[in-house]
Amino acid sequence: MQSTQSIALIQRFSVKGLHGYKDLSIDFSGHVTIIVAENGMGKTTLLNILNAFLTRRFHRLAAFSFNSIECQFSGQLLPLVLERSMLGDGYNAQDGALHELAESASISENELSDFITGIYRPDRFQSLKSHPIVRQLYYSTELDWEQVETALDDIYAGLDNSFSDSAKQVSAEVLRCVGETEIVFLPTYRRVERPQLRPRQNRTPRQAAMQGHIDSARTNPLDDIVFGLSDVEDKLIELSDEIERRSNQGYRTLSTRILDEMLKGSARQETVTTSDLPDVKSLSRFLNRVTRHEQRFGGVFEDIENLYATGAIENADNWFLRYFLSRLAGVIEQTREMEQKVEQFVSVCNSYLTLSSDEKVLAFDPQTLRVVVEDLWAKRIIGLESLSSGEKQIVSLMARLYLSSKKKIVLIDEPELSLSLDWQRKVLPDIARSGSVVQLLAITHSPFVYDNELDGCARALKITRNEVKNA
Structure with a gap:
């Protein structure tokens, strides 16, 4: 297992003015950080915000009330700062077209939003027809080429118009710092029993004919x-x-x-x-x-x-x-x-x-x-x-x-869920020694998940409550 004191990619993460009065921050202890916090302290909210920030899904941040986000990456002199005012009204991914299009094509929202914000441009659709994402949108849905183009154009406009140039600069810096590292987010609700989104036997002839091409074109089916x-x-x-x-x-x-x-x-x-x-x-x-x-x-x-x-x-x-x-x-x-x-x-x-x-x-x-x-x-x-x-x-x-x-940053909320006490003691060390995890953040209120060699990695969530000034 990597040394728990090795230099972490993310060294500090803070959310200022959460709900108008609360500052939350995490000082990462190295390769593994375990935050011990009781329910109601904002740990799940903080983890959701961290995931949205690292995956550059800034449209998801519009659902949270905060003043600013600060993230200190290793090797950077100053932290990246994302002000809430940079995001505008945001873009509702859960209820909007991005979520619906991604689900219908069995593509993750992160993958689709990364493609739209990082690669796609409305004037480049014809040249991007051979891109694996575009091909999957066509072959895994009932949309024709014109409808695929329209859907991408509409989502692109919604995402692009919701962010300021400053927010786009922060997004570009996050991408540069994180690079090809995959963010594995394991929230409290982790459902593993699900079948495939679209079973093979239910595919249309068009989908079945091209599924092999799509699967081979994806760089990593686990991502x-x-x-x-x-x-x-x-x-x-x-x-x-x-x-x-x-x-x-x-x-x-x-x-x-x-x-x-x-x-x-x-x-x-x-x-x-x-x-x-x-x-x-x-x-x-x-x-x-x-x-x-x-x-x-x-x-x-x-x-x-x-x-x-x-x-x-x-x-x-x-x-x-x-x-x-x-x-x-x-x-x-x-x-x-x-x-x-x-x-x-x-x-x-x-x-x-x-x-x-x-x-x-x-x-x-x-x-x-x-x-x-x-x-x-x-x-x-x-x-x-x-x-x-x-x-x-x-x-x-x-x-x-x-x-x-593929190298991964793992963010896991309450790893103790559904696990016996013996399993709770094992799970985080086994995650850390997998060989693919470069950084692990776990948030828990069970003492058993760090009743092992990771005991020194446990720390409290830093919380500062500020006085709310009446207007």
């Missing part, structure tokens, strides 16, 4: 979405298919290269030690994966395994086998990182499941590359939907963090 159980299954299948594709492609490429070396006479006996060879377990896993449809290969591997066991692999007459296997080791290693993502995800989920009395575990078969839920008591495979509410929450959260390498 900026409410990550539900169907997303977990889809991501696991996607990773498994990619591992298999890379394995087969690497095996074919290596075979062709070695055949070419043999024909040209460039393959030579060279010093290849057993340390250069893949271990038996990795070799078995890989070869069974790329030759799963060849029934006769089992005997060949048994022969190789016997050579390993007896040490005969080092005999002079096995030089070419060593040569081939040493090259194959590099191909095997290329897929290990992806396999390890899945293995780490399964391991961290099982560390929770094994604490319950239900005797359920996730199992990863490295040969078939599939993850299943096993009911050990009933001795059968069950679906993710059979997990309890707390189990679903953990599986969904850990999938989002462990199955994606």
